[in-house]
Amino acid sequence: xxxxxxxxxxxxxxxxxxxxxxxxxxxxxxxxxxxxxxxxxxxxxxxxxxxxxxxxxxxxxxxxxxxxxxxxxxxxxxxxxxxxxxxxxxxxxxxxxxxxxxxxxxxxxxxxxxxxxxxxxxxxxxxxxxxxxxxxxxxxxxxxxxxxxxxxxxxxxxxxxxxxxxxx
Amino acid sequence: xxxxxxxxxxxxxxxxxxxxxxxxxxxxxxxxxxxxxxxxxxxxxxxxxxxxxxxxxxxxxxxxxxxxxxxxxxxxxxxxxxxxxxxxxxxxxxxxxxxxxxxxxxxxxxxxxxxxxxxxxxxxxxxxxxxxxxxxxxxxxxxxxxxxxxxxxxxxxxxxxxxxxxxxxxxxxxxxxxxxxxxxxxxxxxxxxxxxxxxxxxxxxxxxxxxxxxxxxxxxxxxxxxxxxxxxxxxxxxxxxxxxxxxxxxxxxxxxxxxxxxxxxxxxxxxxxxxxxxxxxxxxxxxxxxxxxxxxxxxxxxxxxxxxxxxxxxxxxxxxxxxxxxxxxxxxxxxxxxxxxxxxxxxxxxxxxxxxxxxxxxxxxxxxxxxxxxxxxxxxxxxxxxxxxxxxxxxxxxxxxxxxxxxxxxxxxxxxxxxxxxxxxxxxxxxxxxxxxxxxxxxxxxxxxxxxxxxxxxxxxxxxxxxxxxxxxxxxxxxxxxxxxxxxxxxxxxxxxxxxxxxxxxxxxxxxxxxxxxxxxxxxxxxxxxxxxxxxxxxxxxxxxxxxxxxxxxxxxxxxxxxxxxxxxxxxxxxxxxxxxxxxxxxxxxxxxxxxxxxxxxxxxxxxxxxxxxxxxxxxxxxxxxxxxxxxxxxxxxxxxxxxxxxxxxxxxxxxxxxxxxxxxxxxxxxxxxxxxxxxxxxxxxxxxxxxxxxxxxxxxxxxxxxxxxxxxxxxxxxxxxxxxxxxxxxxxxxx
Numbered sequence: 001x002x003x004x005x006x007x008x009x010x011x012x013x014x015x016x017x018x019x020x021x022x023x024x025x026x027x028x029x030x031x032x033x034x035x036x037x038x039x040x041x042x043x044x045x046x047x048x049x050x051x052x053x054x055x056x057x058x059x060x061x062x063x064x065x066x067x068x069x070x071x072x073x074x075x076x077x078x079x080x081x082x083x084x085x086x087x088x089x090x091x092x093x094x095x096x097x098x099x100x101x102x103x104x105x106x107x108x109x110x111x112x113x114x115x116x117x118x119x120x121x122x123x124x125x126x127x128x129x130x131x132x133x134x135x136x137x138x139x140x141x142x143x144x145x146x147x148x149x150x151x152x153x154x155x156x157x158x159x160x161x162x163x164x165x166x167x168x
Numbered sequence: 169x170x171x172x173x174x175x176x177x178x179x180x181x182x183x184x185x186x187x188x189x190x191x192x193x194x195x196x197x198x199x200x201x202x203x204x205x206x207x208x209x210x211x212x213x214x215x216x217x218x219x220x221x222x223x224x225x226x227x228x229x230x231x232x233x234x235x236x237x238x239x240x241x242x243x244x245x246x247x248x249x250x251x252x253x254x255x256x257x258x259x260x261x262x263x264x265x266x267x268x269x270x271x272x273x274x275x276x277x278x279x280x281x282x283x284x285x286x287x288x289x290x291x292x293x294x295x296x297x298x299x300x301x302x303x304x305x306x307x308x309x310x311x312x313x314x315x316x317x318x319x320x321x322x323x324x325x326x327x328x329x330x331x332x333x334x335x336x337x338x339x340x341x342x343x344x345x346x347x348x349x350x351x352x353x354x355x356x357x358x359x360x361x362x363x364x365x366x367x368x369x370x371x372x373x374x375x376x377x378x379x380x381x382x383x384x385x386x387x388x389x390x391x392x393x394x395x396x397x398x399x400x401x402x403x404x405x406x407x408x409x410x411x412x413x414x415x416x417x418x419x420x421x422x423x424x425x426x427x428x429x430x431x432x433x434x435x436x437x438x439x440x441x442x443x444x445x446x447x448x449x450x451x452x453x454x455x456x457x458x459x460x461x462x463x464x465x466x467x468x469x470x471x472x473x474x475x476x477x478x479x480x481x482x483x484x485x486x487x488x489x490x491x492x493x494x495x496x497x498x499x500x501x502x503x504x505x506x507x508x509x510x511x512x513x514x515x516x517x518x519x520x521x522x523x524x525x526x527x528x529x530x531x532x533x534x535x536x537x538x539x540x541x542x543x544x545x546x547x548x549x550x551x552x553x554x555x556x557x558x559x560x561x562x563x564x565x566x567x568x569x570x571x572x573x574x575x576x577x578x579x580x581x582x583x584x585x586x587x588x589x590x591x592x593x594x595x596x597x598x599x600x601x602x603x604x605x606x607x608x609x610x611x612x613x614x615x616x617x618x619x620x621x622x623x624x625x626x627x628x629x630x631x632x633x634x635x636x637x638x639x640x641x642x643x644x645x646x647x648x649x650x651x652x653x654x655x656x657x658x659x660x661x662x663x664x665x666x667x668x669x670x671x672x673x674x675x676x677x678x679x680x681x682x683x684x685x686x687x688x689x690x691x692x693x694x695x696x697x698x699x700x701x702x703x704x705x706x707x708x709x710x711x712x713x714x715x716x717x718x719x720x721x722x723x724x725x726x727x728x729x730x731x732x733x734x735x736x737x738x739x740x741x742x743x744x745x746x747x748x749x750x751x752x753x754x755x756x757x758x759x760x761x762x763x764x765x766x767x768x769x770x771x772x773x774x775x776x777x778x779x780x781x782x783x784x785x786x787x788x789x790x791x792x793x794x795x796x797x798x799x800x801x802x803x804x805x806x807x808x809x810x811x812x813x814x815x816x817x818x819x820x821x822x823x824x825x826x827x828x829x830x831x832x833x834x835x836x837x838x839x840x841x842x843x844x845x846x847x848x849x850x851x852x853x854x855x856x857x858x859x860x861x862x863x864x865x866x867x868x869x870x871x872x873x874x875x876x877x878x879x880x881x882x883x884x885x886x887x888x889x890x891x892x893x894x895x896x897x898x899x900x901x902x903x904x
Contacts (some may be wrong), residue, residue: 007901016415016449016451017414017415017451017452017455019455020449020451021451022451024450024451024454025451026391027450028449028450028451029449032374033264033376033380033381034373034374034375034523035373035374036380036526036574037380037450037526037603038377038526038527038756038839039606039838039839040605040606040838041606041838041839041842042842043838043839044525044839046525068461070404072373073374074372074373077373078373081802082369082372082373086372087369087371087372089368090364090369090372091364093362093364093368093806093809094368094370095235095365095367095371095372095692096235096237096575096810096813097234097235097525097526097572097573097574097575097576098235098367098371098378098526098572098574099171099235099378099524099525099526099574099575100366100525100574101372102371102372102374105372120451123847124847124848125848127846127847128846128847129517130845130847131525131839131844131845132816133523133524133575133577133817133820134235134817134842135812135813135814135817135820135845135850136809136811136812136813136816137850138812138816138852138853139812139814139848141847158744164574
């Protein structure tokens, strides 16, 4: 048995092959289907999730090796409101077929969590592992920039609020 | 403005319809109003419109959604005429039923074939709501206006929400068509605006809305292993050993049906022989494949070799081997004999795969005579009849659910994976989720056909293009007919524009299945034609843009009344708009080049300019400008997305995508050996939508064909090297 924290809740995988990729454990045994199968060899990024906060390819991780680790999927990205990256994806009408977009969103959100104001080159580098056959890269890039603006503004706001509390 | 009817009659559409639909689409597009005028009061006004008690309006999209945006754009057309408040509209996929007519996604036809029908459905429902209000308030119908899901009576100040009128409206007799007024485009409130995809939030939050996500109680999982060489038959396998593996429920040979495994999506329900592995989850079936050993009978298998196909094709073109004539006008020999300048060049393209991100997969329950299918097929309309034949069940006992497809591009027009799953489900007596591996998807595609064109042009002393010869070498299974997508169709340009044109063909043997791949034939022919036009302009010492405009001329509509025909004024407008936007003729940085191309396919007049720089064999595509005329804009955001995406997809395909065949089997297996463009290689894309006001036509395909020639023309202008084969990696080039 392997217990993994998935989107904040512990989930125990019983009686499955420990060599099963996390991708298939999530899809077939944990009702987490936002994570998508595209290639199975770490080439397309459709299965991107966060492992302890870092974007990883879930088709390349075996479930048996993840005891006690924390996995976040696109289903767990929103809190009370949508994550700014999800909101930007909707506002910029990024998706065509949409199949790759959960993976794109997880890569983009991971980038912005660490680097809220990435340059074009930094966006390119962070997103190079996620394929889109529909060719929505133009909009993905503009959505990331919009989300970056929203997150930066939000960070400035909270920083200002904290500063106010301290001074008060 | 001269408004031709929406006659779906040109050759491109005829080709598509012939092979896939085989039945005429009426020009009115109107389905019967059978579900109008119900006997009991309800929220339903017709098969597309349901007004809910909470005031929301459900509008059903009849055609499959595979990323082309029709489950937003088709409901928008209904909502426009209904005057429904868009924020309260819920777009839902219609069930697969006869009353919804031609439920398929192909040929960029969803919008043009549904345009009249969707407008009438919205307008008729609105008329019924107005009549109900007029009756309730005892006021003249003509004094009523509608907006935002409300009916208002100006003189009395009365107003009512649709939700409070629908019960009465649902009992009203269906108004005569003559009494239902459609809006003038100037009155549109919704059409032409940027509207986000109706499923945008579901996609961004990971809702299980795709074909791959379907689940049902008691289902088992399956993988199906076919012979790598097309047509090979499974004789025996180590089934006992496979059945003993953990997680495996069963393993067995499916005999398949006799070939050929053609792209016959309307009638065909053939499947290839193979071994089915059924398990308790997807991974168990995938892992078991590693232990599977199959003895294949290769006696009927394809022995194709793509290098041989290419060599034979190029030899046939070099020798001028003509086996059939496709079209001929004027006196071609005289035009070439009297020319001031002639040119002769051969262009070639490889097999390519669809490589849509969602590999084929489906959930089928065929354990009993009540059959149920959950699928992201592009042709749900053809599933029931073929499945009924395959399983020997009554069509009325088959239910098909259409789910969102993770990309289509023509791959999901063929339903063979559904037939595989149905036979497996029947055998194991449980619902079966069949999941193709990516490697299966690449090995058993209906590929874009490799095609080879030898083009010759004749330019007269006045600089005008007066003669055109095209010898096509087409892949052919029988040596007499081109395989699907492998040849040429008589386009208006040059055939109906240049005075002296001859198009002929020869055949090269190939048994590799080919099919519809985004903008069939146009996607390869545009590369040859529009590159060669630039070659001719260069050799004649003329500006490419001027030469192209002169070649297209000013005849207006080439076939009056045929919406899909070339309109030279529309063509000129896109070329003029795109060259202006791109700054055609401006001074460029060292090593940069601009390239232009125009192409008409699927009724869309599209011109594109690319700006590239070339450093050795590395090509950077900096910017691409697109000017598009697809008539009345429905959803501007969706349209712009298709145009941007077509540019990226076109660049992705021309860069390094090539399927090679050895011993009848596909060599490439996954995205590592068959690369898609990645974000760092992706250009900026600037789109200019020319709202010409003509009837709307589809946008899923026509912006792809001009991209490759625009880029290759730019590369020539940047470095002087002419690329005549796709992908460009064959000449050592890389998109960086």
